[in-house]
Amino acid sequence: MKETEHGFDVTLYRKKVRKHTTNAVLYGTDPTTCPVHALRAYLTALTDADRTDGPLFVRVDRWDRIAPPFTRAGRPIGDPSGRMTAETAAEVIEHLAESAGLTGAWPGHSLRRGFATAARAAGHDLLEIARTGGWADGSRVLARYLDDVDRVKNSPLVGIGL
Template sequence: MATVDRSTLAGRRDAAALLLGYACAARVSELVALDIADVRETPEGLLVTIYRRKIKTFTEVAVPYGRIPASCPVRAVRDLLAAMAEAGHTSGPLLVRITRHGHIAPPLTRGGKQIGDPHGRMTAEACAEIVGRIAAAAGLEGRWTGHSLRRGFATAARRAGATLERIGRHGGWKDGSTALLGYLEEGDRWTDNPVTGL
């Protein structure tokens, strides 16, 4: 997150996209589908209503405040909402296109006809590009895609001791999902050894 310039509207959007996507274990298509109305702040954090396309249902995901302000998804979303309100954007898509001049992008046209989302909603591809760009700027090795947020959440939550059931329900996987098991990265054979502690 240290590579993101949060003094700009685009930087605030990028930080919110990364941190909220990770905290919700969201696919980028689910993340860009969020509207401002889908994110409610509570004293404990955020309640985010996400349509999980694979299981064809809405889930409400609780996102608590992070311990470290710079990587807190609640604070990042709050900063983005404040900046967008200042720019006059208080409803519609949460993640919007930003021009190179730092303004919320106007509707796109081709041949005089409007194309794309009329409210400036980002595409899933553009959101995935944010993940790759910021990972590269941070000097992270490997292949980073939009799905890295979801996969990284599952792996980190499991290593932190969360049960597969809680991880699955938080991220919108069905109970007993074999797909979730495929997302868990193999850890170091010594630090993640199942014999440790027996």
């Protein structure tokens, strides 16, 4: 991860495509929801907890302490570096949505799909959406997510004065 003039460049490993990609975390228009401000605050909290290297998203116990590695029958389980699992990240998202009073289901995957839908509705290029979201070029799954957006946007009924 590297701070830049546009925010941060973050390198992620994409398991499905088996490669590392660099994604930009950009400044938001509202300081209260700005991803760069949130990431800086999170990094400060990690530093205050003496965590200055290792994975960015780590397990935290119910007392907001960085959780130690897990063991079962004296043997380490899970990621030894304390990395948060995808399942735990999904639970955090659901909990935060509930705490914010949002209705509906909020599985972790809904953010990824929602990003793709919102980006396409805003007119962004399909290839860039795929690469930013970690889908393989030409992904059929991504295409299915975007069918509804494109069905309305590309309809021959748009712009004919009905």
